[in-house]
Amino acid sequence: MGYKFQLxxxxxxxxxxxxxxxxxxxLLYELYNNEVKYTEYLYDEIGWTEDVKVFLRYNANKALMNLRFPPLFPDQVEDVNPIVLNGLSTGTSNHDFFSSTGNGYLLTPAEEMKDEDYDY
Structure with missing residues (x-):
């Protein structure tokens, strides 16, 4: 996307x-402010708001850099909570009921359907 934008x-x-x-x-600053409000709504009660805001700023900077624009915020990858980064990493893989990250894919186990499956 960034390459096409630059062209x-x-x-x-x-x-x-x-x-x-x-x-x-x-636009980015408006979107960031909207995300901050939503983040405060979601995370204030559990105390994660500041960690999430750091990630929001880091992610906004990544979007700008993809367009080859200078970052807006001072936050660097080192500032982001490692637990958040691990959840986004495709170098590790995690396939469970709630989420799926990784650089591969898993086929969901399935069984062949039978007529009896529809007998209620």
Whole structure:
């Protein structure tokens, strides 16, 4: 996505590039503020709000860097709670009832259906 964005972005005039860049940062900041409010609603009671906000800022920076724009926030990967990063890592794999992360896939075990399955 970032590569395709850059192809189009490079075709714009310098003035159009600055306008688009300004719009991107403004939209990102609005989205961030919305996420902060939602994060506070979800996590204030259990005390995870600040950890989640760090991740929000880190993730926003990653989105900007994907577009080849400078990061907006000072947060680095080292600032993100390692438990959060582990949950996102595809280098490890976790396949359970509640979630699935990993760099592969698992086929769900299935059994052949029978006519009797529909007898109620």
């Amino acid at each position: 189009g972005y490079n075709e714009l005039s310098k003035n159009e590039q600055e306008e688009l860049k300004s719009w991107v940062y403004q």
